[in-house]
Amino acid sequence: MIKFLGKFQKVQNFIHSTVIVSSQLRGISTNATIVKSAVFNLQEASKDQVQEFVKSFDTVVTDCDGVLWLSNNAISGSADTINYFRKIGKKIYYVTNNSTLKRSELAATATKLGFIACPEEILSAAYLAGHYFKDIGFTKKVYLLGSDGLGEELESVGVRHIGVGPDHVKPNVKSTKPSELDPEVGAVVVGFDAHVSYPKLLKAASYLASEQCLFVATNMEERFRKPDSIVIPGTGTLVRAVETCSARKAVVVGKPFKYVRKYLASIGLNSARTLMIGDRCSTDIELGVRCGFQTMLVLSGATSPKELETLRNSKTPPLPDVVLPKLGDLLSLVC
Missing domain, CATH: 3.40.50.1000 (HAD superfamily/HAD-like)
Structure with missing residues (x-):
């Protein structure tokens, strides 16, 4: 285990300032000296310090x-x-x-794994996307690069959508005509989409050519690594692709x-x-x-x-x- 800090005095030059307090802790303390962003290994604290932290x-x-x-x-x-x-x-x-599951599905997963949880305590990127459109009173249709779970969270607040699932790649995809686009679409939403393809990027960019079309993303994580050295491209990879081909920047609803x-x-x-x-x-x-x-x-x-x-x-x-x-x-x- 790496010794993140031997003594708190070593972090006096960290980004956040040192604050002296008497009773309430911010992070962890030594002799009532509180250091933000200390990267302190909590395993090196005394039991009393850990209890005060909690x-x-x-x-x-x-x-x-x-x-x-x-x-x-x-x-x-x-x-x-x-x-x-x-x-x-x-x-x-x-x-x-996570933008692939509804709050109820995430709560069910948590419960199955031994956590006490209910949907109301879960704030997912999919839920936030639906909540965003509800907040602004959106009444048009969404073109969605995403999953069924994200689509269902949009539906739960009355937002119609198209685009979930594979999109057939035509022999000459560049021959797509404006008449093939849905005139009711007023927003493009990008979440995790295992079926992302050239036709989907083409449609997303074409919808976003209109300044009135909203551009929303669930999150910006670029990738995830698995223990077996497999790298999973994340939603951020797809968002960057759509931002590049549309010359637009997304409003991101997820962390941070x-x-x-x-x-x-x-x-x-x-x-x-x-x-x-x-x-x-x-x-x-x-x-x-x-x-x-x-x-x-x-x-x-x-x-x-x-x-x-x-x-x-x-x-x-x-x-x-x-x-x-x-x-x-x-x-x-x-x-």
């Missing part, structure tokens, strides 16, 4: 893939830790950039962008007493920092110890307040 937040906002489970398998101890938080009175919100921050603010979270848990600095920790939350990075998903050490040494923001190998390790430290 007492310092009332709400937990957690990512799912890579923090709670991987490939639909719960990460050891993660369910026990989240359920412990709930038992001692913490509010739990599951915030994920403005819309999800606005939504979290609307449910009345106390920023100073909220903990954001994630496995990726560029989305999860960034969201926490922008919202003013405390932040915890776990190394069970997207970020490896080596990658985190590189970020820490280069002082590349955003950096987490505390770090653990996996979320399940917290329970043994506090109990």
Whole structure:
């Protein structure tokens, strides 16, 4: 295990300033000195420090893939830790950039893996996309590069859509005519689409040629790595492709962008007493920092110890307040 910090004095020059407090913790402390973005290995804290840390937040906002489970398998101890938080009175919100499943499906997955969860506690990128269109009173049709789950979240707020599933590649795809486009389309939405193709990119760019056509993306994660060295291109790869061919920029509703921050603010979270848990600095920790939350990075998903050490040494923001190998390790430290 990498020694992220031997002493807190080593991080005095980090991006965020040092604050002296008497009782409430921000992150973790030594002699009442609180250091934000300290990348502190919580396993090096005393039990009293860990207990004070847990007492310092009332709400937990957690990512799912890579923090709670991987490939639909719960990460050891993660369910026990989240359920412990709930038992001692913490509010739990599951915030994920997964755009392929409905909230009810994600809640069912969580429950199957041992987590106490209900759809109302789940904030997915698919749900946020539907909520966005509901917010603006959208009445036209969406051209969707995405999945059935994203389409169903749009349908749940009355938004019609086309485009889900494979699109037949014609011998001469460049011969597509304007009459083949749906005149009712008033927005293009890009989520994760395993059926992405040249015809889909052509149609998305053609719809977006109209300045009145909205352009919305669920998230910007470029890729995901599996233990067997397989790299899965993420939604961000598709968004960049559509942005390139349309010469437009998408409004992104997922982490860590403005819309999800606005939504979290609307449910009345106390920023100073909220903990954001994630496995990726560029989305999860960034969201926490922008919202003013405390932040915890776990190394069970997207970020490896080596990658985190590189970020820490280069002082590349955003950096987490505390770090653990996996979320399940917290329970043994506090109990």
